[in-house]
Amino acid sequence: MSEKLYTPQSIEAKWQTRWDESGIDIANEDQSDTRPSYYCLEMFPYPSGNLHMGHVRNYCLGDAVARYKRMQGFNVLHPIGWDAFGLPAENAAIKHGKPPAEWTYANIEQMQVQLKRLGLSYDWSREIATCKPEYYRWEQWMFTKLMKKGLAYRKEAEVNWCDPCHTVLANEQVEDGVCWRCDTPVHKKNLAQWFIKITDYADELLNDLDQLKGWPDKVVGMQRNWIGKSSGAEVSFKVENSDEVLDIFTTRPDTLMGVTYMAVAAAHPLALQAAENNAELAVFLEECSTISTKEADVATMEKKGMALGINAIHPITGEAVPVWVANFVLMSYGTGAVMSVPAHDERDYDFAKKYGLNIKQVITNAAGDADVNDAAYTDAGVLIHSGEFDGLKSNKAKKTITHWLTTHGKGEQRTQFRLRDWLVSRQRYWGTPIPVIHCDDCGTVAVPEQDLPVVLPEHLQPTGGASPLADCEEFVNTTCPQCGKAAKRETDTFDTFMESSWYMNRYTSASCDTAMVNADAMEKWSPVDQYIGGVEHAVLHLLYARFYHKLMRDMGLFDGDKVGSEPFKNLLTQGMVLLDGTKMSKSKGNTVDPKDIIEKYGADTARLFTLFAAPPERDLEWSDKGVEGASRFLNRVWVLLDKVGNTYQGQADAKTTKTLRRTIHTHIQRVTHAFEQGFAFNVAIAAMMELSNALNAFEACDDEGKAVFEEGAKALVTMLAPLVPHFACECGEKLGFETIAVMAAWPEVDESALVQDEINLVVQIQGKKRGEIIVSPDVSQDDALLAAQADEGISKWLEGQQIVKVILVKGRLLNLVVKPA
């Protein structure tokens, strides 16, 4: 018995070696290759050292796509690399006392082996690691160009600061408001930081979303909301007894007459100034500086505030309204100040109630009976208590009031984006050095192109305190490229989203050492035809990558007309891998190690299960029993192939043979359709299982039967090839395929095999199924009705009833609407 079983351990290595030797996974750059090109990309991994099930799922999906497209006749680019900079390497370095570089390179080596065991068809000749100077030098080059264009600039921004550790903490390193290492409360601190002006591209990033027909609607929607274009007015409030002006943005200028106070951020200059001779206020501002910088925390915390003791002058009425500081106003958003209209904004309403501030209703509903006694009235409506603007509807009032402000020099119509400029500097060691030199005389100077790359020293050891780069004299000390005097290098590094924002383009030209990308290669491969990765990247990574692609285009690195302005044509966002309903994670201890599964069942079983257990975009619940089921299926197919060429004593007459052939071709059609419709591999596999079951139930008793059975077996093996490539190759060899199964042509549907002489037509009465009739596929409504009335099981439902309506859905059902006669 065991001899009959398929043994993955012995065949998987064999086929992996053959694929390697034949070079079938290398994307062909040869001009003479006339196949259309197809670029399939999975989000590259962070080299944590261990391949987890999330990776396995991601790469099995991508490999199935890449292999399917090769079989469809495409010249496929399917690259892999490493997103190698980042915080975890520094954490590991602190823990193990080894430099992050050492840890990272060792992990990459380990994960290469793990990936290869899965039998993924990668073009390893294009492998990149973002921590290598030959990669990040182009990122540095790009940044210096952006500085020249004025698209990169320096500005103060808040960071999480830990005093004892003397370092900036990532949000992830702040746990319940204290430092993860020393438990000291974290507070905010301002630091000069580098930004890239993504807001200059906000409109294009928004408009080009319309091009992304191959993206899930949800991702497009999330990006649209993230960019958050809104129109409204900028309004200037004079500060009483001062030359200062408080500028605010509002989407509701129609409620301007209802302003009863102003709110500014704790870090706002007006607040800081007022606190200088107000001890109580200073304490409050200090308290505000300890709250989280996370938007979710800011939005859900208790709203607190304090009067600054100064007033602003209402631009229209000239009345004085008090200026408050409020912990929910963010300095990083807009101007760090807002006008407050408690009558028509929920948050302002709650705040006003809490602190006894005035509430002035200026909008009412059409009936004129809306009140604000218990809650804010936030809908649009008609203006009241608004002087000359009374009686205007909200929409009209927005324009009228904005116009009034404009003509009086106190404001103007403005478009505001929720999107903020991209803060790209990090106060960390393991990242791309920002290519800038600080000179006492010349200021901030970009490193000239010929001096790039600024190479990160890889031997340094982080301690958890300040970046070791700052203490590395041979790195820090340099000369000013402009005046030649002694100067210091910037010791901040780039956000790792910088590296992952352009890697998809670098793969097209991985070995190019004269430019960031090669324009011809970009034309051949870009944009990515199919991008696959986790939905957690729906906004940040995917937005930054879209932005970067446009930056590269505008830098003239490729022809935008030929390549296009978007880097990813189609996007598949895969779900997470769960165990017992929660995400598999090391910290929770609910992981399944892919290595164990591969050792026990083979890579193909692991691949088959992850593709079968859930649709790609949904979360996948891990099931050991399900894995066994996948393994059983492969065994059943393996045994099934022994029947090829054999004749049995069955009753497979001509009709049964014809039915089998129809089944084979409807299933080729269904599998192909499932592949084409969003890569629904789970549905495709179910259809292949059905085909396998149908073949298994068939016993050929003549040559015709044998031939059809063989046709079905070959189609099944061919369609399995993108999913379980080792298994399919071995089966293909067994069946005498002319080429190895993974290079075989995808089976084609023979339309003539699909034709049916008669079908089962469902008969419904009042929409409920009451029976079936056997009719010709193109039966007329009248004939179908006669056949239904002639059927005993159906006609009993028609006794004493009058048929008032007949609906025939061709090939599907007949519905009779009746009423008592």
Place this chain on the structure above:
RNA sequence: GCGAGGGUGGCGGAACUGGUAGACGCGCUGGAUUUAGGUUCCAGUGUCUUACGGCGUGAGGGUUCGACUCCCUCCUCUCGUACCA
């Protein structure tokens, strides 16, 4: 808080543009093979009901000849929320 997505048997899921709900797999039950266990094979398996049949896709309402599918209200879970990647 805000933004987005999901909820179908005991479980994972299927159902083309509104047209037979539960394909396929897991589990379970019974049987065959086996000294036994495992494996493998065969049959059954939404639920209530003796049956006829009724009821069933998170809850409630609506549109329709017909609703898992479209509309409204609500509940709930998941993801993102800008220094994790």
